[in-house]
Amino acid sequence: MSTTSSVSPAPRGRGSNVLSWTLRVLAAAAFLAAGGAKLAGVPMMVEIFQQIGVGQWFRVVTGAVEVIGAVAILVPASAAFGGLLLAVTMFFAALTHLFVIGGSPLPAIILLLITATVSWLHRSSLSAAFRRAG
Template sequence: MNTSSSTAAAPRGTARFVSWTLRALAAAVFLAAGGAKLAAVPAMVAVFDRIGIGQWFRVVTGVVEVVGAVGLLLPRTVGFAGLLLAATMAVAVSVHLFVIGGSPVPALILLLIAASVAWLQRAGIADALRALRGSRT
């Protein structure tokens, strides 16, 4: 029986359960957090005021989080969504440590969850990058 690269890229058994659990949890959290940023919840506005870049950064971060949350639930984008959200949370951890203070632990936990999702989807990410590279030649 011949297996395609998309079948080989999908996690199996326990890894599939863990992947879906992490994806659902992260999607719910990022959708709520991104939605709060986009809805200009006063606590989010205050945090981004303390960052000092401007409220445009709150909106961009909210869009990234909502798009990433949706991406976690779509088979073709889950790996890249995990990477995007892990990078976003790496910036959030840095902002907590070096700019606004406060505990970076929630952002660090979300970083680890998003990075775990990306790691579980690494074969799919590699397949997509190979396909992209192959289409350019």
């Protein structure tokens, strides 16, 4: 019985691989910094989540999601899942900027596009996981 899978979690081709790693490292750096700031209780982050009005527990949860997603996006086997988690997070961050706290949603939209692209580049691992689960 073979333990190898016919579905590769990494994108094919050198160009796709370079693009994937570049986007993954950029996203991981951004989310480790932002998530770490939220978890550390940086005053600016505390103020932003005060404006949102849900409570500081939401800052901690968001910071944890960002740090977990940043680590996941760097691991080839979980890059698609990390990208998807972070893309969904940035979708809601953009909506929060547009409808709750104001300010520019552009950074969240850019990070949404980056993380969604990573997830798309690694979509074969998502498909394989859904086939195994179903």
